[in-house]
Amino acid sequence: MGCRILSHYNIHVILPFISIIYLINISFFKYSFKGGNFKNNKQGSGNKFKGGRHAQGKSQKKQHGSSGSNKVVVVPHRFPGVYIAKGKSDALVTRNMVVGESIYGEKRIEVTNEDGEKIEYRMWNPFRSKLGATIIGGVANMPIGIGSKVLYLGAANGTTVSHVSDMVGPTGLVYAVEFSHRSARDLTNMAKRRPNIVPIVEDARQPQKYRMLVGMVDIIFADVAQPDQARIVAMNADHFLKPAGWYIIAIKANCVDSTASPEAVFAGLLPTEHNYVAEVDKLRKENCKPREQLTLEPYHRDHAVVIGQYRVKKKQAS
Template identity: 60%
Template sequence: MRGGRGGGRGGGRGGGFGGGGGRGGGGGGGRGGFGGRGGGRGGGRGAGGRGGGRGAGGRGGGRGGAAAVRGNVFQPHARMRGCYLLAGKDTLATKSLVPGVSIYGEKRLSGTTAGETESCEFRVWNPYRSKLAAAIYSGVAQIYMEPGSTVLYLGAASGTTVSHVSDLVGPEGVVYAVEFSHRSGRDLEEMTKRRNNIVPILEDARYPQKYRMLIPRLVDCIFMDVAQPDQARILALNAQHFLKDNGGFVISIKANCIDSTADPATVFASEVQKLKESGLRPKEQASLEPFERDHAVVTGYYKSPPK
């Protein structure tokens, strides 16, 4: 078994997508407690369906992509610092750290933030291509990342979501991106040539002692997208090594990878209990449908939450 993710997360279920739609970044669908499948399906399909073409297959290496569309106004997300919403629409985006470069064929929009005149480039964050974006659209209250944060990303693949986290934390933040697949790792390393705030780590997330020397300080947040039956244990091990006390975690759980015969709600409840027994404090659970079938995201703190 591998602790990292397998091949590239490339093609995905759709490239850019339009605005409009239901659940989006503002409030999102309802959030479930522990034991259910999360927050229900909520409203519509989030960001206006699957959108135009099939994207460009995120192999990471900084492709040009379509030219940025101009004349848009973006508003800071109400809960997620470093994230933006296209004014009047339900389109989630991050401000590009490397303008002019597309990572996975994502739509790029040139615009200004509310109250400012200087134009910047924003990258649309597609929830059908990123579980972290899907979590935001599903209405989670917190992802424990913001500009300046230090993030440990387990299961980085070829860097689709990592690139948006890089935008989010900005030049003052750091993303330690762990990936076991050497094929995906090559794409990840190629992308980091343009993004100095990403540290690629080609190691197995099941053995954090192998890369502890590459992470010199405790991190603010761990994001985990490693589809393994023992992913709760893997998260706990990495938290013990690298996550600061009261630091946050976000874990994506795929029910079929843990037990394909059990009801997803039962699987999610079992994983939450494992997290609690490992010294983690789950705080929130949300379904990732309709973006990902039989997936849930769980967020929380390591040890006691801050007062």
Template identity: 60%
Template sequence: MAFGEFCCIFVDCADCLRRIRWTWRLFWARWPGRSNARRRRPRKGFCPWCAKRSRSRWSTSRRGRGRGAPRGRGAPRGRGGAGGSNTVLEPHRHPGVFIAKGKEHMLVTKNLVPGESVYGEKRISIDGGVDGTKIEYRVWNPFRSKLAAGVLSGLDNIFIAPGKKVLYLGAASGTSVSHVADIVGPEGVVYAVEFSPRSGRDLITMAKKRTNVIPIVEDARLPNKYRMLISTVDVIFADVAQPDQARIVVHNAQSFLRENGHVVISIKASCIDSTAPPDVIFASELQKLKEGRFKPIEQVTLEPYERDHAMVTAQYRRHAS
């Protein structure tokens, strides 16, 4: 019989038994050939180790919990964001985006494919459907989506709304693209361009269930390669994190963006020049956009969600003098 199991027969004090258990685990738990026999139920009452009468570790009144009550790290976590009668849904100022107010406020989008998640995000169901059914929403994490970070950082307009046609440059595996697809809805279209074949496979898998997403695995620097796949779009969202990001946006706008259309660009200062201050980088990128016939509208930083990032919106004036 192991030492820890031997002590369990005589010790009834919960605090002393906890110390003995840890001692046994540290020094004897890994000893070869240790016994795994079932521990006997200890006697109740006086504890010979601390010389006091203590409540048994088997008592159901201990900390207000029974022996089998879950607590601490081992407790079941559940869905975490499941909606209930106390969850209130409010529309955000950006069409197609909502705020779920419950125990915590969450940015959500209406799930285009109910019952399906894209990257393991939380889903909540809220009353409001036809004939008393529930509508499912997906939590939009600003730490995993630059666009969500821009929304929470105070952008006045993202120009992405239900029914819009969006060209998404730098789609990666489709995390943010899936939320953009939720926003534009079945009447809108998202053209998602990604250069990496590995990320492109995940993007294609996501697009199989979200039919308003058209995945394009090509280099965004060469818009002529996918010119036949894209019609005129209303908005370009760019998150390519390349030194020539402004040039990439301008070339795609010349090919696909309608007159007076808009661009939303996530600028990462360290990807353009790691030696210059971020403010200088942002000003330089705005100047390049102006030279490409863009009129800047707004600029916000993405702190605390992203470091040295800024999000810029601008309007395209193709025929401006």
């Protein structure tokens, strides 16, 4: 009986101490989990992830991108006055005549040559320029070069004219004809800063109206998008193009015949019942001998260019 009382008594005495020890252990465990080594290890892992291999890779990638932009190399194209900027992706460029100025929001590249001279180039967007698309498309011959005198029909606001201005350089000349007064306003403003551009606000169908402004030229480039565009080129060639001079005409299929396929327009396969003659045949009849035809896809849908010579002698034509 005494033993049982002692055991019962001991339990009642010891039990509070056991509870206190249990609470102390629980508190210590919570402290260790929340604020002790486990927390520090977790923070260490987090810092390692944030500042370790992944972060370094991201930093290296950013540095590589910034250094990559400085590794652009500009090399001459096979056509004089045109260049290729080689970087992450190649781009067609021309040397900017007016340093520090963009014409249509195009990017500019500054390159230091071997002599330490800084030269600025302008990106040539083929989607906004049929002549640029012609060069990128792989045309075999490009008559426009340094020192050329060019008559540009359908100059619009001067996007392509500005690149032709770069191509021909200070020794060349570009007569830019545009009928729209709104577009001609932009063209005229641009010409104020480019002395080798002569803006002419006239109808290309009436070359006699600007015959006093234009001298004999080496090349006619036409982007007039009219059904009689071959005739327009021929009339201007009669007035201004030198014998054996070159012409480049951009042809839009639906401007010639909206009912015929573009392939028929360009290849001369128009149905006889439409009473249309292919543009190439029209040019040939006007003493404009075609030398090359090239599609402008995918840069300009349903467009092609025809490059040829005017009044070629028999020996030259053969």
